[in-house]
Amino acid sequence: MRHRIQALQIEMQDDTAEELLAKTGQFFGGRIALASSFGAEDQVLTDMLCRLSPATVVFTLDTGRLPEETYDLMERTRRRYDIGIEVLFPDHRQVEAMVGEHGCNLFYESIENRKRCCRVRKIEPLRRRLASLEAWFCGLREQQSPTREGLKRIDWDEAFGLVKVCPLADWPTEAVWDYIRRYDVPYNALHDRSYPSIGCAPCTRAVRAGEDIRSGRWWWETPEHKECGLHLHPEDKNARKEGQV
């Protein structure tokens, strides 16, 4: 597989995001899907896919703690593009056990508890879905966070054991919003209220002018910890294997 990825990286290195989506979509056929959290980048990819390859599966993780504005966007997206969106939920037994032992707002108490919550509500449902795929699309960009430096547009996802395709990896923020305005792509109302990055409601807040775009996520933690475990920096892969995330 690594040889295939290297070949794809070379073959597609000068492709636009749309060309990359089209070619990898064709290459993996029905064994690739878009994981959307309805962030601005995911909305760009949804719009591109609906133009290029409307049969591509779009799925999302409903952690049970999302802001109302995200559910509203989910509905607007579904209607705008006339697509079905797979909504994945965490295992209720795991949620009940976690909340029973640590409380509803455990994530504020320690990094360990925050990662426990992300693992139950996000990582496990994602792992279940990715197990049936050979590749996944996601809207990560290198500029978003120090933890995403060195992000490749196509790479092997060691954590989940499949190919990860990030067509916007090298896009600056302005390009994302230029695209959204040009094609009138629906976006989360929270973006207009100084939320550049949106996750679960209790773990996201607005940022002040000049602050890092991810500073509103898990704001009580230091930047190097700000990943939920869905997207690990290459150097963190060992942590995943050791079950530390």
Ligand code: SF4
């Ligand atoms: S972002 Fe917060 S509420 Fe959502 S899964 Fe992670 S810790 Fe839990």
